[in-house]
Amino acid sequence: MLERVNNTEDLKKLTIKEKEELAKDLRKYMIEIVSKNGGHLASNLGVVELTLALESAFDVNKDKIIWDVGHQTYVHKILNGRKEAIKTLRKLNGIAGFPKTKESQTDCFDTGHSSTSVSAAMGMAKARDIKKENYSVVAVIGDGALTGGMALEALNHIGSSGTDVIVVLNDNEMSISKNIGGINMLLSKLRARRTYTISNQSGRKVLDKIPGVGPFLIKCIRRAKQGIKQLIIPKMFFEDIGFKYLGPIDGHNIEDMELIFKRAKELDEPVLIHVLTKKGKGYEPAEKEPDKFHATSPFDIDTGKPKKEKAKDYSKAFGDKLVQLAQKNKEIVAITASMKDGTGLTEFAKTYPERFFDVGIAEQHALTFAAGLAKEGMIPFVPIYSSFYQRAYDQVIHDICIQKLPVIMCADRSGIVGADRRDSSRNFRFILF
Numbered sequence: 001m002l003e004r005v006n007n008t009e010d011l012k013k014l015t016i017k018e019k020e021e022l023a024k025d026l027r028k029y030m031i032e033i034v035s036k037n038g039g040h041l042a043s044n045l046g047v048v049e050l051t052l053a054l055e056s057a058f059d060v061n062k063d064k065i066i067w068d069v070g071h072q073t074y075v076h077k078i079l080n081g082r083k084e085a086i087k088t089l090r091k092l093n094g095i096a097g098f099p100k101t102k103e104s105q106t107d108c109f110d111t112g113h114s115s116t117s118v119s120a121a122m123g124m125a126k127a128r129d130i131k132k133e134n135y136s137v138v139a140v141i142g143d144g145a146l147t148g149g150m151a152l153e154a155l156n157h158i159g160s161s162g163t164d165v166i167v168v169l170n171d172n173e174m175s176i177s178k179n180i181g182g183i184n185m186l187l188s189k190l191r192a193r194r195t196y197t198i199s200n201q202s203g204r205k206v207l208d209k210i211p212g213v214g215p216f217l218i219k220c221i222r223r224a225k226q227g228i229k230q231l232i233i234p235k236m237f238f239e240d241i242g243f244k245y246l247g248p249i250d251g252h253n254i255e256d257m258e259l260i261f262k263r264a265k266e267l268d269e270p271v272l273i274h275v276l277t278k279k280g281k282g283y284e285p286a287e288k289e290p291d292k293f294h295a296t297s298p299f300d301i302d303t304g305k306p307k308k309e310k311a312k313d314y315s316k317a318f319g320d321k322l323v324q325l326a327q328k329n330k331e332i333v334a335i336t337a338s339m340k341d342g343t344g345l346t347e348f349a350k351t352y353p354e355r356f357f358d359v360g361i362a363e364q365h366a367l368t369f370a371a372g373l374a375k376e377g378m379i380p381f382v383p384i385y386s387s388f389y390q391r392a393y394d395q396v397i398h399d400i401c402i403q404k405l406p407v408i409m410c411a412d413r414s415g416i417v418g419a420d421r422r423d424s425s426r427n428f429r430f431i432l433f
């Protein structure tokens with residue numbers, strides 16, 4: 001099936017059954033490539049059907065689909081002119097592992113650092129409205145990325161403005177590690193509701209029969225009986241801040257998602273579509289250990305084991321030392337912004353759970369939180385990848401340095417990181433302090 005599909009026009013000609021076959025081919029193809037080159041696997045396996053449904057329902061050449069973080073766009077790239085080029089992932093002069101506007105006009109916004117998609121979507125939607133143009137703007141954001149303050153700032157802005165923006169919330173319950181926080185608690189309440197299915201339901205017939213259904217969708221849904229009603233959950237957070245909440249929807253059911261996306265397209269207001277996916281879907285080792293397969297080095301497909309055992313690196317040395325120091329010094333605490341494993345804090349988190357804080361993808365909060373801890377006599381260690389530290393310069397200067405607070409800021413992975421070479425701004429890493 002993959003041989004037959006070279007672009008989204010080809011995709012749109014396929015039946016649902018054929019798209020399901022294509023999904024299998026895409027998974028196999030990505031697993032083969034990432035097992036050789038390394039790359040982001042689990043998130044890409046999780047969004048195969050979501051990408052197929054989105055790119056069937058929308059027009060990638062006209063509509064704007066912005067993928068938050070962008071590490072999960074391999075399927076999009078394969079479907080949009082880079083089926084061969086994807087084999088050069090993480091190779092010298094190879095293609096980028098993240099959306100790049102320079103690479104294709106279907107990559108409509110460069111992403112890499114988390115939680116930017118909703119703001120960018122709002123900007124594009126406002127530009128569209130001012131210029132009186134007509135296209136859809138969709139931000140696809142993970143539940144992890146939704147813990148980032150910027151995403152919440154953007155939802156806050158969009159909800160009150162009533163702007164026609166579609167936010168697809170790709171909820172797999174994982175950031176890199178298990179997702180955390182109050183928003184995650186909210187999402188688990190929503191997840192607990194029965195997944196809404198449209199295919200094979202009478203509700204589908206109701207929706208299908210109505211011409212120009214868009215503006216009337218909500219009215220129709222309200223009128224319909226059980227099942228359909230579930231599309232809208234009144235008085236939940238998203239509704240309260242001005243979004244139409246649709247979902248939760250099975251993120252591996254192409255037919256249902258296509259239908260919902262087509263309907264959402266016709267609504268002229270902020271819509272949030274809650275899609276449930278499984279990180280690592282279709283490859284057992286990645287389903288079992290999605291955190292390990294979030295970004296992986298080359299591995300053996302049969303066993304899922306890395307081809308080369310990982311040598312001890314700076315992050316691990318840092319983490320080991322911190323565990324020792326913390327035993328002697330009870331004031332030491334450690335903070336991560338959703339990068340427990342990457343920054344070497346796994347052992348610390350296990351040994352001192354009460355002195356370990358994962359604050360979500362929230363570097364700014366992490367630093368000012370550390371400032372508060374330090375002000376009251378604790379010794380916070382805050383390891384953050386150097387490129388993500390960029391986000392918290394103001395907190396470093398304003399909340400820590402000016403007050404001369406003893407926060408130990410550790411800039412993980414400064415310098416050039418080979419494997420990340422063309423990933424977003426990560427080719428511009430530098431030493432911060």
Ligand SMILES: Cc1ncc(C[n+]2csc(CCOP(=O)(O)OP(=O)(O)O)c2C)c(N)n1
Nearest residue numbers: 043113114142143144145174175176338388
């Ligand atoms: C500002 C910032 N901090 C940290 C990261 C590292 N990072 C990349 S993906 C990711 C988790 C994203 O989780 P989610 O949005 O749920 O997407 P999923 O991979 O689960 O599909 C993190 C923490 C980042 N890209 N940007």
